[in-house]
Amino acid sequence: MNFLEENQFIIVKDHSVSKETFSLLHNKEYDLLKTHPTPSLDVLGKYYESEDYISHTDGKRTFFEKIYHLVKRSAIKGKVSLITSEQPQKGKLLDIGSGTGDFLVEAKHQGWDILGFEPNKDAKNLAVNKGVTFTEDIFNLPENSFDVVTMWHVLEHVPNLEEYIANLKCIIKPTGTIIIAVPNYKSYDAKYYNRFWAAYDVPRHLWHFSKTSIKRLFSDVDMELKNVKPMWFDSFYVSLLSEKYKTGKMSFVKGFFIGLMSNVSGLFKKEFSSHIYIIKNQ
Template sequence: MNFLNEPFLKVKDYSVSGEEFGLLIDENLQLLKTYPQPELSELSKYYESEAYISHTDSKRSLFEITYHFIKQKALRNKIKLVERWNGGKGTLLDIGTGTGDFLAEAKRNHWKSVGIEPNENARTKAKLKGICLVESLTELEDNYFDVVTMWHVLEHVPDLENQIKELKRVVKPNGVIFIAVPNFKSYDANYYGKYWAAYDVPRHLWHFSKTAMEKLFAKQNLKLKKVLPLWFDSFYVSLLSEKYKSGKMNLFKAFWIGLQSNLKGRKNLEYSSHIYIFKNS
């Protein structure tokens, strides 16, 4: 990777620390890197917030209630998508399991599944749902899983290239890998700029484009087969971005920007977030 020294953009951590970080760009990969990246020993403190919704099951507000309602439909859709590409059920690894809802849905659908989740609080909640968890990828056998999933997790991983090597190692030949990440080339990213909530520095260490995803995974002979939009993400991200920009959640403005992002995405195929589907070859 070859990142320019001058920041592509300067972004603030709006949800926890209030600190400012730079985003450096690798122009060949069209990949952004958060700089400076916190030391591994320091990363956990940036997740210490009740507002970090992927680590909580709480439904204290209309926003959280709506989030979890839509999340349930999204979980069912993800299982259908995985089964369609796998040609049925099988062995599944979910990295960044959070509170375990995706694997709980997989278990209900008779998948043999395992999860990895570094956050202790989220891990405890996942275990209460009967989820099987391991500490790290190093515990897992080579070429064991039919499917590996990372739903909005790759952007959090410190050692990006080694992570992709490990995905290659644990998935079966002809196995399928599903990766969901935000897209900094989207309309809502361009509209909100430094206020775009999906930058989420420094928890998001990397910021991807379609070019970056295809090139990074091609290095491990993982072939990109399909890119799909995550329609809801533009509305969710726009709502948070409005809060960061104006200090309040402007529901109607956020809905309009989210809608615009999806409509423009239908033309230029640059949505707020994408699901990338890779085949091991």
């Protein structure tokens, strides 16, 4: 895929760690944005070094973190219900980017044979203490070995996007299901907050997807996008953070209102803050 600098979509700032600015370049064929410049692998890790990177901690230091974890518990049950509805015969589940492991713990409780992958050592240690088993390398897993592979807000982080997608095709069973959740840069809240939209989260988010992006990328490996579902809570979480980036303070009323407006807009335009993509073999 070609990403030319003259196809610059927007300039955005890393608000949470480095305060550096990055360009988002647009590939028109795939309707996909790429963060530019892309940090090399040996320095990318430093952009995750923040106590505020909430998915790598079980911390409940602030009211915001307490609300996050409260919503997270409800969302996890919904995620497990979703994979079971898509794959009623429970089997082997791989979750890539498992964080602190709570999704896999719930899936195991509901009868799934679980395996996780998580590069962050602190988050992984928390998950191991909860009974989660991990693989060290998803590229050395056996072919056709998983009934479901999930990536909850992970695909936007991977440097080698096309290689990752080809590997997902390889390790999923012919009758299996891949479930991908990523932010949607065409949502109402993305357009409203523009360069302050928290879900751009550069440079940790290396890619920024639309529905066309996901459909085209998986079509390239002979997989089909079967369904798209909204992540209702994401618009509120992202809007709250976006308000903080835009105004310097956490405005719960304004953030809630914009999050609500985004969901209402999504009902009509089918463009929500984040989407869940259900993908199967053709």
